[in-house]
Amino acid sequence: MxxxxxxxxxxxxxxxxxxxxxxxxxxxxxxxxxxxxxxxxxxxxxxSIKDRAAFYMVKKAIEKKQVQKGHTIIAATSGNTGLGLCLASNYFGLNYLCVTFDSVPNEKISLLKAFGATVVICDSEAESDEEGGYVWVAEKLNEKIENSYLIDQFTDIxxxxxxxxxxxxxxxxxxxxxxxxxxxxxxxxxxxxxxxxxxxxxxxxxxxxxxxxxxxxxxxxxxxxxxxxxxxxxxxxxxxxxxxxxxxxxxxxxxxxxxxxxxxxxxxxxxxxxxxxxxxxxxxxxxxxxxxxxxxxxxxxxxxxxxxxxxxxxINTLYDLDFLESNNINIDKSKKDDNLKKYITQDFAKYKVKVAEEKWD
Ligand SMILES: Cc1ncc(COP(=O)(O)O)c(C=O)c1O
The missing domain is CATH 3.40.50.1100 (Rossmann fold)
Incomplete structure (x- = not known):
């Protein structure tokens, strides 16, 4: 490139x-x-790294006339490829239908929607490539939607x-x-x-x-x-x-x-x-x-x-204490200097100043 x-x-x-x-x-x-x-x-x-593959796969599909301006690209993705495809579809004037699943972090889903993608959310309990799974659903939608092109990142060379x-x-x-x-x-x-x-x-x-x-x-x-x-x-x-x-x-x-x-x-x-x-x-x-x-x-x-x-x-998974706790993830907090907290004394209380609460305190 x-x-x-x-x-x-x-x-x-x-x-x-x-x-x-x-x-x-x-x-x-x-x-x-x-x-x-x-x-x-x-x-x-x-x-994410996925901008590279997403953009290149769409570019090649356009060069081969498999898809053209105004058409719809469809892809099964856990989010990052989807965001790269948003960029590619904006750039080439395509519609984009993103098929993903319900355990993908909300931050990614919100971004996909903000980018203008139509986002379809599948059941993460279903095997990806079997009935109801996100890969299967993407294939079915591709059969149904006119002028659509399925980007298959799992097989596209x-x-x-x-x-x-x-x-x-x-x-x-x-x-x-x-x-x-x-x-x-x-x-x-x-x-x-x-x-x-x-x-x-x-x-x-x-x-x-x-x-x-x-x-x-x-x-x-x-x-x-x-x-x-x-x-x-x-x-x-x-x-x-x-x-x-x-x-x-x-x-x-x-x-x-x-x-x-x-x-x-x-x-x-x-x-x-x-x-x-x-x-x-x-x-x-x-x-x-x-x-x-x-x-x-x-x-x-x-x-x-x-x-x-x-x-x-x-932010709502890796850096969310409730998420970590409910998934039995124990983060080692040894680097934290708890001594600093003692400086936030009663004197500050009248200003409504306090140390941010942490679940693991
Ligand atoms: C966050 C993240 N890590 C790793 C990978 C794996 O990359 P690859 O699909 O090239 O194996 C991906 C692919 O989507 C990804 O989004």
């Missing part, structure tokens, strides 16, 4: 030029023996392709080619497949490690073991089916991480690196930590990962 920053422009001609070329940050405080770098994909216009051409290439360039490990979560598999393929083409010795919630099935399938899907709290990754866009050939290993550890990692990233990351970023970061602790990989390895989206999308 044409990259405005690389061509030294002083301003961007349109919002699509803000897609990609995201910053890569070294995490200096959390990892001492290894060099860990995170690509901050919330710098994309709708604050343009999804991994854009990560091969852009994301993988950017990482290689930003790391000067000096990479030992690439860690990634797996949703559609577009990212791990595209980036993994590119990095391995450039240097076959780079290890590609997938990270998923404990309830996920990818690591069991990868190891040819029996599996059972268990629900989990990490958004947008590890659904109950294997996405055809996941190429196991590029993956060296897949590990599982608990919801509790992933959520705690988000708080640690906030307090130690000042990074407000989403749940899948917490999951992959925790995966790196567990992998390093479990395997003797030696010191000073250069490890790169991607933070797909930002924590502000999860």
């Amino acid at each position: 044409e990259n405005a920053i690389l061509s030294n422009q002083t301003y961007f001609d349109d919002v699509t030029q803000l897609i990609g070329n995201t910053p890569l940050l070294k995490l200096n405080n959390m990892f001492k023996e290894q060099e860990v770098f995170a690509k901050l994909e919330y710098y994309n216009p709708t604050f 343009n999804n991994p392709l854009v990560h091969y051409m852009d994301t993988g290439h950017e990482i290689w360039r930003q790391m000067n080619g000096e990479i030992d490990y690439y860690f990634s979560t797996i949703g559609t598999g577009g990212t791990i497949t595209g980036v993994g393929r590119y990095l391995k083409k450039m240097n076959p010795n780079i290890k590609v490690i997938g990270v998923e919630p404990e309830g996920g099935i990818y690591r069991k399938v990868f190891k040819n073991q029996k599996y059972n899907f268990d629900t989990h709290l990490i958004n947008s990754i590890s659904d109950c089916f294997i996405s055809p866009n996941t190429d196991f050939e590029v993956i060296d290993d897949i590990i599982g991480v608990s919801d509790n550890a992933s959520f705690n990692m988000c708080y640690r990233a906030l307090q130690n690196e000042s990074l407000c990351i989403g749940t899948s970023s917490g999951c992959v970061l925790r995966g790196i930590e567990e992998y390093i602790n479990k395997y003797d990989i030696g010191k000073n390895k250069r490890i790169v990962t991607i933070f797909p989206d930002m924590g502000l999308k999860y």
